[in-house]
Amino acid sequence: MNREKDIRLVHLLRLASPALPVGAFCYSQALETAVDRSIVRDAPTAAQWIGDVMEYSVGRMEAPTLLRLMASWRRADFAAIDHWNGLFLSSRETAELRAETLQMGYSLKKLLIELEETHEVAQAHLGRREAIAFPTAFAFAAVHWQISTQAAMLGYLWSWLENQVMASV
Numbered sequence: 001m002n003r004e005k006d007i008r009l010v011h012l013l014r015l016a017s018p019a020l021p022v023g024a025f026c027y028s029q030a031l032e033t034a035v036d037r038s039i040v041r042d043a044p045t046a047a048q049w050i051g052d053v054m055e056y057s058v059g060r061m062e063a064p065t066l067l068r069l070m071a072s073w074r075r076a077d078f079a080a081i082d083h084w085n086g087l088f089l090s091s092r093e094t095a096e097l098r099a100e101t102l103q104m105g106y107s108l109k110k111l112l113i114e115l116e117e118t119h120e121v122a123q124a125h126l127g128r129r130e131a132i133a134f135p136t137a138f139a140f141a142a143v144h145w146q147i148s149t150q151a152a153m154l155g156y157l158w159s160w161l162e163n164q165v166m167a168s169v
Contacts, residue, residue, distance in 0.1 A: 004146075011145035015138060016155035018162055022107040022134070028167035029053065029097065035168070046168040050161065058160055061091055062135060066156055069139035070149055078125075085129070085136040101133045108137035118144055 014020065031049060034040040040049045065088045072080035092098035109132050112122035121144055126137060135156070142152035 008145060008147050008151070011141070012147045012151050012155045015141055015147075015152075016159040018159070018166070020108075020159075021111060022104045029100070029164070031164060031167045040168065046165075050164045050168065053164070054157075054161065058157065062088070062160075063153060063157065065091075066135045066139055066153065067149065069136055070143055070152060073125075073140050073143040081136065082129075085131075085133050088133045088135055089131060101135075102131060104134035105132040105137045108134060108141065112137065112141055112144075 031040065034049055040046050065084055068084045069081060072084060089098060089101065092101060109122070109126045112118045113127060115122070118141070122140070126132060126140060138156055139152070147155070
């Protein structure tokens with residue numbers, strides 16, 4: 001690998017890391033409730049739950065929205081960014097899911113503004129946005145760090161999946 005690819009990989013690993021301080025570990029996206037109600041009670045039912053949420057929610061709403069957000073950030077199409085961010089926020093069917101994505105989006109925005117390598121650009125593009133969904137901030141970081149769309153999507157999905165597995169444990 002060359003140095004630029006190595007740096008992009010490090011940035012991707014940073015974004016997908018469970019140590020990324022955005023608070024994802026605090027959220028189970030209703031998995032804890034499913035465990036409390038004995039809907040999820042063992043490894044097979046956890047796998048079924050996680051697989052269904054991945055297929056019917058993350059795969060059909062979050063992932064396509066992330067792709068559109070990345071394309072919009074690449075074009076610096078701020079109207080489209082605001083559109084997809086707003087659409088994503090309106091898709092959160094409970095107050096808890098909306099609060100989750102807003103808190104994680106805010107935390108990632110704050111982190112990117114505080115990082116020396118992204119400070120100026122993040123402040124200019126993320127700083128003016130109050131209600132920012134996590135995928136919007138994630139897409140910004142991926143585009144800013146020149147992470148390929150495929151790699152960013154894999155990192156995003158891996159991060160979500162790993163969080164769900166940890167919540168099920």
